[in-house]
Amino acid sequence: MxxxxxxxxxxxxxxxxxxxxxxxxxxxxxxxxxxxxxxxxxxxxxxxxxxxxxxxxxxxxxxxxxxxxxxxxxxxxxxxxxxxxxxxxxxxxxxxxxxxxxxxxxxxxxxxxxxxxxxxxxxxxxxxxxxxxxxxxxxxxxxxxxxxxxxxxxxxxxxxxxxxxxxxxxxxxxxxxxxxxxxxxxxxxxxxxxxxxxxxxxxxxxxxxxxxxxxxxxxxxxxxxxxxxxxxFSEPPMNEAAVTKAGETMTLDDGTSWTASGTAASLGDGQYTLGLRPHHVVPAQTGRQPVKVKGVVQVAELSGSESMIHFMLATHSWVSQSHGIHPVEVGEMEEFYADVAEAFYFDASGQRITG
Amino acid sequence: MGKIENQKAWFFVLPVLFLVAFNALIPLMTVVNYSVQETFGDNTFFWAGLMWFEEVLLSERFHASLMRQMIFTFSILAIEIPLGVAIALTMPRKGPWVPVCLVLMALPLLIPWNVVGAMWNIFALPDIGLLGRTLNAIGFDYNFTRQPGDAWFTMILMDVWHWTSLVVLLAYAGLVSIPDAYYQAAKIDGAKPFAIFRYIQLPKMKRVLTIAVLLRFMDSFMIYTEPFVLTGGGPGNSTTLLSIDLVKIALGQFDLGPAAAMSLIYFLIILAMSWVFYTVMMRNEAK
Missing domain, CATH: 3.40.50.300 (P-loop containing nucleotide triphosphate hydrolases)
Structure with a gap:
């Protein structure tokens, strides 16, 4: 059938x-x-x-x-x-x-x-x-x-x-x-x-x-x-930002940069869209390849067991989803750790580039 | 924890109490006052007890008007409710014709009652009216000012013309509020059009139809202006409905006592019958 x-x-x-x-x-x-x-x-x-x-x-x-x-x-x-x-x-x-x-x-x-x-x-x-x-x-x-x-x-x-x-x-x-x-x-x-x-x-x-x-x-x-x-297929919505690769260095459009590895290492030089699920952007350092990003907190929703923090990364609205309570000041610049090893990379037409 | 008493709340109720007292309770009490007293003029009154009530309830004149009123009300209900539902079912539910249909339907409702009466009076005149002349021209001996049957026919036709729209609009509102999913579910089940009407549309329209029946019942039971302008209660007394009779007694004969008693009886009949309609139609509804 x-x-x-x-x-x-x-x-x-x-x-x-x-x-x-x-x-x-x-x-x-x-x-x-x-x-x-x-x-x-x-x-x-x-x-x-x-x-x-x-x-x-x-x-x-x-x-x-x-x-x-x-x-x-x-x-x-x-x-x-x-x-x-x-x-x-x-x-x-x-x-x-x-x-x-x-x-x-x-x-x-x-x-x-x-x-x-x-x-x-x-x-x-x-x-x-x-x-x-x-x-x-x-x-x-x-x-x-x-x-x-x-x-x-x-x-x-x-x-x-x-x-x-x-x-x-x-x-x-x-x-x-x-x-x-x-x-x-x-x-x-x-x-x-x-x-x-x-x-x-x-x-x-x-x-x-x-x-x-x-x-x-x-x-x-x-x-x-x-x-x-x-x-x-992402709830809360996936975080996006433009990323430029030059040699071994990945640079986000807000200036944050790190050394490419894994999937990113196999990309050619050029501009891509980075996609990172909210639970890979957390307020405390964990993950395999944490990259520190900074943003002004817009909204902080602290539920019983989870923190959902919306912040502005340059011009992009990003969400951080993490276990536990992480009190942050709304309106303040805060630091988050993005596990870029989990990131997806998309080319200009929106297709994902796999390694 | 004990309940906190706050007597100040009463002050907020006072304005409403004041308003209701002036526009309902006090006028009603004057009627009650008249209904238990007798006067021989000079503004002197004597206690009459329930005399007027007995007189009204036992008078043949009251029985006859009440019977005419019942026949009128039930005839127009029997015509307007099914007709209104039928028209609502044929109206489009989407598209550019919806506002056109709605405006056409609402038109009769916008015409003042005495104008409706005057309009139909002229329309039905056997010598110059379009309806009256046409009926006579095609061979009917039609004259609503002379023949009671014709007067009744015209009066009912007028009411149907004037008020079926209200039922249509209410039924239509009920119909459009049924989500498409119901019709789809019925289609999947393979239900026939009559089954869709009987088991989906009718039950879903029940509440608005109850309102429609109640409104039409109350309005038609109290109707005065239109039949008064059309026939004046005649020929003879053949179209003298309760309200027309009441005005004759109260203002024509100036019998304040019997008129007051009759008003109260009239009011209680409407109240009781509305209650019966509502209870019967809502008996299966969830609390």
Whole structure:
């Protein structure tokens, strides 16, 4: 079982919502669409489902062309950011609704809804209406409805975005388990890199209607192919600065310099963009190749176990993310240690240069 | 920790109390005052107890106006609510026609009530009105100033014309607030258009429709200006609704006692029926 997108694109009037895209999604793991709001995640999903016609390209399911197949005949299910349930139905009837449409026998419906409710921890509230449930329970009902019919393709469009922190954590833990032994293609859209990393599986990074990279989540995080993919998959945002290499010396545009080694050593002389994840810029000296950088602190967020310090490195806004509490004065010039051994280097076109 | 008493808060309530007293409580109390007294002029009053209430409740005249009022109100509700929902369903939800439709729909609501009455009066006149003449020209014996049936037909038509827009606008507001995702979810489930209406749109419109029914009920039960200008309560008493009758008693005959009693009964009927409507329509809602 697999879903293949071949040269799929979407254009509305003069706006290109999705640029031509090729993707092959397999069952067995969660496929994540990672991108900011308006990057095209929802459009792409709706095209996968058949809710939105393609401008160009085709969709293949198990090798069969389904481009023109109506959504009702595709056996897909979808969970939305808003909690979508039939308002006048009880939880039981909500979960049972796809089975009723499919004319499944009554005792079979009872059995499957019961099982699904058990799994989703909804057994105690089968008689209630959606409006009498908490947000988390409403979303679990919507998920139960999506899962009960054994769809071939399950699309989850930011299903946890509208939930509060606690419930989000809870469902995040449950989700991979729910899909573990199901033979269906699962697509999960999110704006949060943390969710992608938690679920593992595969990730496609999306930016302004383009899939910039697709592959194993871990490898995409560790080895982005270009600046845009790296930025999409970084929260807090990746620190950037222009860097010039001359001989063995690397010089940042604020004047900081160090001796090139590792990846940097193999670069030719010239100008590059340096990308460094916030947790590699810390207030106390650690790391393999710390380079001291200085900047005026703009904002300091000290949470229980983590310090997030925003500072200006010349004209660039940088973030330092570190464990522990590191009190700094806002408005003061402070020193940070950048572990440049972890840095990515991108050429003028934004492609990452690997050693 | 004990509760901190702060009596100063009462001072903040005083202005509201003052306002409500002057615009509602005191006028209402004068009505209550009249309703339990009898006068023979000279501004001297005698205690009459519940006499006026008994008289009004037992009078055939009151029964007849109340019945006419009920028939009128329930007829226009039965027409305006389904018609309003149907029109709202056919209105576009996006695109350049949305403002056009909304303005067209809002137009009747912007016309003053007495103008509506006068407009329809002229429109329906059998000799010079467009509607009246046309109906007669195509063979109907139509004359709303002579025949009670025609008067009723015109009165209801006028109300439907004037007020269906309100239901349309409320229902439309309910419809556009339904996220697209609901329709998509229904599409994925393979739901038919009627199922979408019955199980998504109607339940989602329930709150606004409750408001619509309540507003239309209260307004139509108290309606005075439009039918008064249109028919003046006639021919005979055939379109004398409660409010028209009340004005006749209070200002025409100057029977202050019975009019006051009737006002209070009128008010209690509206209050009670609004409560019934609201309770019945909201009985399944979450607390």
């Amino acid at each position: 697999s879903l293949e997108l071949i040269n799929v694109s979407k254009r509305v009037g003069v706006d290109q919502h999705i640029y031509p895209t090729d993707l092959k999604l397999d069952p067995g793991c969660i496929n994540i669409l990672l991108g900011t709001t308006l990057s095209g995640k929802t459009t792409l999903m709706q095209m996968m489902a058949g809710l939105d016609p393609l401008t160009t390209g085709s969709l293949r399911f198990n090798g069969q062309d389904v481009t023109k197949t109506a959504v009702q005949k595709r056996n897909v299910s979808m969970v939305y950011q808003q909690f979508i349930n039939y308002p006048s139905f009880s939880v039981f009837e909500n979960i049972a609704s796809p089975l009723r449409v499919a004319r499944v026998a009554e005792n079979e419906i009872k059995r499957r809804v019961g099982e699904m409710a058990e799994l989703m921890k909804l057994s105690a509230m089968l008689d209630r209406r959606p409006s009498e449930l908490s947000g988390g329970q409403q979303q679990r009902t919507a998920m139960a409805r999506a899962l009960v019919k054994d769809a071939d393709l399950v699309l989850l469009d930011e299903p946890l975005a509208n939930l509060d922190f606690k419930l989000r954590e809870e469902l995040r833990d449950e989700l991979p388990r729910l899909f573990a032994d199901r033979n269906c293609v699962v697509v999960y859209a999110t704006t949060e890199p943390v969710e992608a990393l938690l679920f593992g599986g595969k990730t496609a990074t999306l930016n302004e209607g383009r899939v910039t990279q697709f592959g194993d989540t871990g490898s995409i995080y560790r080895a982005p192919t270009d600046l845009i993919s790296a930025k999409v």
